[in-house]
Each structure stands twice: as C-alpha cells, then as structure tokens.
Amino acid sequence: MTESVVRALYGKAKSLNLSSKKINVxxxxxxxxxxxxxxxxxxNSISALPNELLYLHHLVELNLGNNALKxxxxxxxxxxSLKKLYLFSNQITAVPPxxxxxxxxLVVLNLNHNHIRRLPPEIKSLTRLRHLSVLDNKLEEVPAELGHLTSLTEINFTSNHLPSLPVQLYQCKELTKLHVARNKLTSxxxxxxxxxxxxxLDVAGNKLSMFPVEFDSLPLKELYHEDNRFVRCEPMSSVQDVEVLMLKxxxxxxVLQQDRDMSSLVHRMLPYYPPLPELLANGSCCAxxxxxxxxxxxxxxxxxSVNKETKIRSSKTIPVRAFxxxxxxxxxxxxxxYGVARK
Ligand SMILES: [Zn+2]
Structure with missing residues (x-):
C-alpha cells in the first residue's frame, strides 16, 4: 500500500487506486x-477519513464503497470539486445536512446498501445531480425538496420502506429511469x-392498485409492475342515482367552464381575484x-394495453385511474x- 502512495507522490499522480488493500486508516x-x-x-475496512483530505482541491471522483463507515x-x-461519490456497502445510518x-x-451519488432512513431536505442543494442511487436502505420517506433536483436523469430507491412518493418528484423532468421496486407504495x-x-419504470413488488391518470401517455420503453395488488376487471352491475352537487x-x-372561453367575462376577471386561479388550478376534467x-x-x-414497443415482464394490460x-x-x-369496488 505504501508503495502505491510513494509511486503516486513521485509521479504527481492524477489518480490513485488503493482498493482491496486491507486499509483501516x-x-x-x-x-x-x-x-x-x-x-x-x-x-477496505475504513471507518473514518483524515481531515487533511480537504486539501484535495481537484478531487472529482471518490470511491469508498464496501468499507466500514458508520x-x-x-x-x-x-x-x-467532487462530481462522483460512491459510498455503497457501508453501515451509514444518516446523511448530515x-x-x-x-x-x-455532485453528479453521481451512490449510497446503495446502507441503513439510511431519511434524506435531509438540504438535498435540494445538489442541483447538478444526475444519478441518485439509494438502493437497499431503510428509507421511510423522500423529501419534497427532491423536486429541486431538476438535472436528475436516474433515481434508484429500490428495496426501501417507502409508503409514498412526493408529487414534487414530477418536477424532475429530465428523469429517464425511475426504480422504486420493492417498497410499500400504495399509489x-x-x-x-x-x-x-x-x-x-420499475414499480414491481409494491401495493399499487392502479396507475395514475394518463399513465398510458408516457413514452416508456420498459415497465416492470409484477407483484402488486392491481384491481382486476370483474364487472358487476350497479345502478347509481344521480348525485346532488354542493353549491361550491x-x-x-x-367558473372553470367559462374560463375556457378566452372572451368570457369570467376569464377576463379571474386574474383580479388572486386566490381563485390558485384554487381552480386543482381542477381536472371528466374522462x-x-x-x-x-x-x-x-x-x-x-x-x-401497454404500447407494443414497451418491454414488459408481466401482463400487457394495466389498470389506469380515470375521473x-x-x-x-x-x-x-x-x-x-369501471367504478372501483373495494372489498
Ligand atoms: Zn362527465
């Protein structure tokens, strides 16, 4: 090991490989x-890093995978200057803000195979991050601030304890790969x-009952969705009386109907009542x-039916929500x- 360092010193090395050298310190x-x-x-068996590492002002890639960091x-x-940081297979429990x-x-952050329960909201400062991988941890939630990471192209949260994902995830518009298999997602x-x-998109091994509205408009090339709790098509007849809507x-x-007409009085007046457009933004339309x-x-x-070009392991017909x-x-x-009857 010392030999590698000495050689590196003499050669003004730009890279140093001390992998698998039984190093503790x-x-x-x-x-x-x-x-x-x-x-x-x-x-190696590294459990701490010397503070002197802060002098490495040009360090771009640091791989500390498979060590003993807590x-x-x-x-x-x-x-x-770090762009790629690998910390997989340690015993890390927390990510300090x-x-x-x-x-x-940072462009790549790999925290796979650790014991992390949560990511701090401060993760929003990693605005250049493209690959985030926290596979096989103990994540119980994902902070809404993830939505600030608009450069993300790949997210891997496979094998965690996530009961839900934040809607802000959909602000990551560059996303090409989303792996959330083997969690506890119900929707x-x-x-x-x-x-x-x-x-x-890999959502296999969750508790999903259906996919969200307009899911079939995604340009998916691969979809993995086996081992969920999807509603099955078992039609029953039911007659429903017409409901009485509340005044609101x-x-x-x-107002929503009128607002569609650019020349209507409602459309022109709405901007003068600021809380209204915000409230009405939650509206949707009948399928x-x-x-x-x-x-x-x-x-x-x-x-x-899923697009023929989409690679898929199980059923080609999927349930998609509609209102x-x-x-x-x-x-x-x-x-x-079909109306949904839950037993
Ligand atoms: Zn309708």
Missing part, C-alpha cells in the same frame, strides 16, 4: 497529492405525465364528457370505465 500522505482527481479506496465523514463536505451542503457539484402521485422523458362545486364547475370539475368526482379505472364528473356520465352506455 487512509494514509495521511494521500492529502499531499494536490493534483489527485480520482481516489479509489473501495473494498456516517458520512464531515470532511466530504469540503470536497467541493452540512455535508450535503458542501457537495454542490403513485397524480401528474405523472409531466415526466415526458421517462423510459424505464357547482359554482367551481361553472368521458371532458367537462371540468373541482373536488367532486368518481374514481374509475380503465384497462389499457368522471358525475353518475350521469358513469351511467351512460358504451364506455369502458
């Missing part, structure tokens, strides 16, 4: 290699069609008659939307 002389841009320390060493927060704050140039947030570049809903539907509604709807499902505006629409004949 990183030799201090490593910090005297100011030109170092790649430092590989994987497959936390993210504080010195990492000073390595501002101040370390994350100092890693603003995906509405609005997924915002991920217009998503090519790979009736008014909202009228059948296309009329708008605000908060009262019927949750339905339709069964969609209808009223029982009047639901009771009309000739459509393929």
């Amino acid at each position: 990183v030799p201090e002389c490593v910090s005297r290699l100011p030109n170092l841009s790649v430092l590989l320390l994987k497959n 936390e993210l060493p504080a010195v990492l927060g000073h390595l501002e 101040d370390v994350i704050d100092g890693l603003q140039n 995906l947030p509405e609005g997924i069609k915002a991920l217009t570049k998503l090519q790979v 809903e009736l008014a909202a539907r009228f 059948l008659c296309l009329n708008p509604f605000l908060t009262t709807w019927l949750e339905c499902v339709h069964f969609v 209808l505006c009223s029982y009047k629409c639901f009771n009309t004949e000739g459509h393929s939307y």
Whole structure:
C-alpha cells in the first residue's frame, strides 16, 4: 500500500487506486497529492477519513464503497470539486445536512446498501445531480425538496420502506429511469405525465392498485409492475342515482367552464381575484364528457394495453385511474370505465 502512495507522490499522480488493500486508516500522505482527481479506496475496512483530505482541491471522483463507515465523514463536505461519490456497502445510518451542503457539484451519488432512513431536505442543494442511487436502505420517506433536483436523469430507491412518493418528484423532468421496486407504495402521485422523458419504470413488488391518470401517455420503453395488488376487471352491475352537487362545486364547475372561453367575462376577471386561479388550478376534467370539475368526482379505472414497443415482464394490460364528473356520465352506455369496488 505504501508503495502505491510513494509511486503516486513521485509521479504527481492524477489518480490513485488503493482498493482491496486491507486499509483501516487512509494514509495521511494521500492529502499531499494536490493534483489527485480520482481516489479509489473501495473494498477496505475504513471507518473514518483524515481531515487533511480537504486539501484535495481537484478531487472529482471518490470511491469508498464496501468499507466500514458508520456516517458520512464531515470532511466530504469540503470536497467541493467532487462530481462522483460512491459510498455503497457501508453501515451509514444518516446523511448530515452540512455535508450535503458542501457537495454542490455532485453528479453521481451512490449510497446503495446502507441503513439510511431519511434524506435531509438540504438535498435540494445538489442541483447538478444526475444519478441518485439509494438502493437497499431503510428509507421511510423522500423529501419534497427532491423536486429541486431538476438535472436528475436516474433515481434508484429500490428495496426501501417507502409508503409514498412526493408529487414534487414530477418536477424532475429530465428523469429517464425511475426504480422504486420493492417498497410499500400504495399509489403513485397524480401528474405523472409531466415526466415526458421517462423510459424505464420499475414499480414491481409494491401495493399499487392502479396507475395514475394518463399513465398510458408516457413514452416508456420498459415497465416492470409484477407483484402488486392491481384491481382486476370483474364487472358487476350497479345502478347509481344521480348525485346532488354542493353549491361550491357547482359554482367551481361553472367558473372553470367559462374560463375556457378566452372572451368570457369570467376569464377576463379571474386574474383580479388572486386566490381563485390558485384554487381552480386543482381542477381536472371528466374522462368521458371532458367537462371540468373541482373536488367532486368518481374514481374509475380503465384497462389499457401497454404500447407494443414497451418491454414488459408481466401482463400487457394495466389498470389506469380515470375521473368522471358525475353518475350521469358513469351511467351512460358504451364506455369502458369501471367504478372501483373495494372489498
Ligand atoms: Zn362527465
């Protein structure tokens, strides 16, 4: 091991590979290699890093995979030039906000196979991050601030304990691969069609009952969805009486309808009542008659055949959520939307 460092010192090395050298402690002389841009320390027994590493002002890639770290060493927060950081297969339980704050140039962050329960909201400062991988940890939630990471192209949260994903995830519009298999997801947030570049989605091994509205508009090339709790198509007949809408809903539907007409008085006046457009932004439209509604709807499902070009391991027909505006629409004949009966 010493031999490698000595050779590196003489050669003004830009990269140093001390992987699989049975190291417990990183030799201090490593910090005297100011030109170092790649430092590989994987497959050792390192449990701490010397503070002197902060002198590595040009370090771009640091691999500490398969070591004995119990936390993210504080010195990492000073390595501002780091672009790739690998910390897989350690015993890390927490990601301290101040370390994350100092890693603003990070492009790849790999925290696979650790014991992390949560990511701090400060993760929002990693605005250049493209690959985030926290596979096989103990994540119980994902912070809404993930939505600030608009450069992300790949996220891997496979094998965690996530009961849900934040809707802000859909602000990561560059996302091409989303792996959330083997969690506890009961649904995906509405609005997924915002991920217009998503090519790979792995939701296998969750508790999903259906996919969100307009899921079938995604340009997916691969979809993995086996081992969920999808609703099956077992039609039962049911007759529903027409419901009576509350005044607020009736008014909202009228305003939403009028607002579609650019020349209407309502459309022109709305900007003068700031809380209203914000409130009405939550409105949606009926899958059948296309009329708008605000908060009262019927949750339905339709069964969609996945695009032939999409690679898929199980059923090609998937249940996708749809909203209808009223029982009047639901009771009309000739459509393929089913009400959902939960046993
Ligand atoms: Zn309708």
